[in-house]
Amino acid sequence: MIDFRGRDYRNCNLSGALLSFADFSGSDLSGADLSGADLRYGFFNNAKLINADLSGALLTGVDFSGADLTGADLSGSTRIYASFANAVTTGCTDCTQTVPSSSGSGQAEAEITEVRTLPTPIVACSSDGNDVEASWNEVPEAADYSIILYVDRQRYLPGDLRVVTSSTSHAFNGMDWEASNEIWVFALASGDERNRSVMDSGAGIATCTTGANPAGSGSPRRLPAPSIDCSPGGDDFALSGTYDLSWAAIPGAAEYFITYQEEGDDVIVSGGWQPHSTVGMDWAKPSTEYTISVQAFRDGSRTVIAAGEVGTAKCSFDTEK
Missing domain, CATH: 2.160.20.80 (E3 ubiquitin-protein ligase SopA)
Structure with missing residues (x-):
């Protein structure tokens, strides 16, 4: 993700x-x-x-x-x-x-x-309103094909981690917002379960764009970015040492995913999933600046297909409220 x-x-x-x-x-x-x-x-x-x-x-x-x-x-x-x-x-x-x-x-x-190396599939994709369909040539000796979809450079995780098919086409439906969709297709030399994750070819890649919903078909699925507020915790801060991170609840959001990065550090750390629009940050160091991101998810499926825009804020915390 x-x-x-x-x-x-x-x-x-x-x-x-x-x-x-x-x-x-x-x-x-x-x-x-x-x-x-x-x-x-x-x-x-x-x-x-x-x-x-x-x-x-x-x-x-x-x-x-x-x-x-x-x-x-x-x-x-x-x-x-x-x-x-x-x-x-x-x-x-x-x-x-x-x-x-x-x-x-x-x-x-x-x-x-x-390891058997197969030719890279030649991929084309088309968009019909809110649906994306990819097609590719049949690769000699390929038993199956593994398909990965990126939506605005984020990987889409369907119910199965990767779509694996013996067909030479696959459709992703319900892409009802404006986005750049990048589809990767790999050829698999073996169809047995043990090797279904082995990529035996390079990635054939195609990109196509979907638009916003046509008039009258409902609101776009993409949720807005949360507006983040960094502030000290409540009256018990002196005892708990915890700062609060909060944002206005996003209508239609089931949960939120949080990441943070300490200034000067290349590591982006997962802050986990939260069902509420406020969370105590017991990991925060005093007088340290963090880049914090919050992303709303519509239906709790934790897939990019249900994700909103990312809200980002720079927050620094002091020892005093």
């Missing part, structure tokens, strides 16, 4: 971070500490993870296709159905995919097989 593509995170500390579904494709995380982090179903396509520490991390379904993992440490990590197709793994510890054990618990090492 969070777009970290193409950024410089060298030597950053993300140890223990909650970053499931995050997309670090093309980013440089050389020397980064990701030990114990929850990175499930994330994307590290063509990323640099040279000498990165991913020991003990949750890496289920993570895509390392084309990544440089030279000298990386994945010891003690959970790598069920992780993909290392075309990755550089020289000197990497435990850079192997694992599969569930036959007993249904733990993990067993998967035998490394030869």
Whole structure:
């Protein structure tokens, strides 16, 4: 859900971070500490993870296709159905995919097989009002195709993490706001369940735009950006040491997602999901400036399709109210 593509995170500390579904494709995380982090179903396509520490991390379904993992440490990590197709793994510890054990618990090492590289699909997409349809050529030897949709550069997560189909077309419906929609299609060489997350080709990419709802068809789904207020907490602040972050409730919002970034730090930290329009910030350091973002979600599905615009504010906190 969070777009970290193409950024410089060298030597950053993300140890223990909650970053499931995050997309670090093309980013440089050389020397980064990701030990114990929850990175499930994330994307590290063509990323640099040279000498990165991913020991003990949750890496289920993570895509390392084309990544440089030279000298990386994945010891003690959970790598069920992780993909290392075309990755550089020289000197990497435990850079192997694992599969569930036959007993249904733990993990067993998967035998490394030869990676088959398939031609990249040639993708076209069209928009009919609020719907987007992608189509592509049939790739020889491909059993299935994996489709990923980005809406304004944020990854759309349908009920299934990735759409996997044997067809050469797929439609995304209900895109009832103005947006740039980027569709990625990968060819999969094997249709069996063990390899459904392995990308055996490059990404065929097409972009098309949807418009706002036609007159009379209802209001656009996109929710407005929250207007953030940073202020000290209530009368019990001296005891609790907690500042409040608040914003006017967004009509139609079911919950809100919060992130924060300390001034001078490259790391964006998840503040979690909140059902209310106010939250105590027990993590805030006195006399420190933060960039805080809040995004409203319409129906609680936690997908970009239900997301609103992002509200951002710079907040600094003092020890006195």
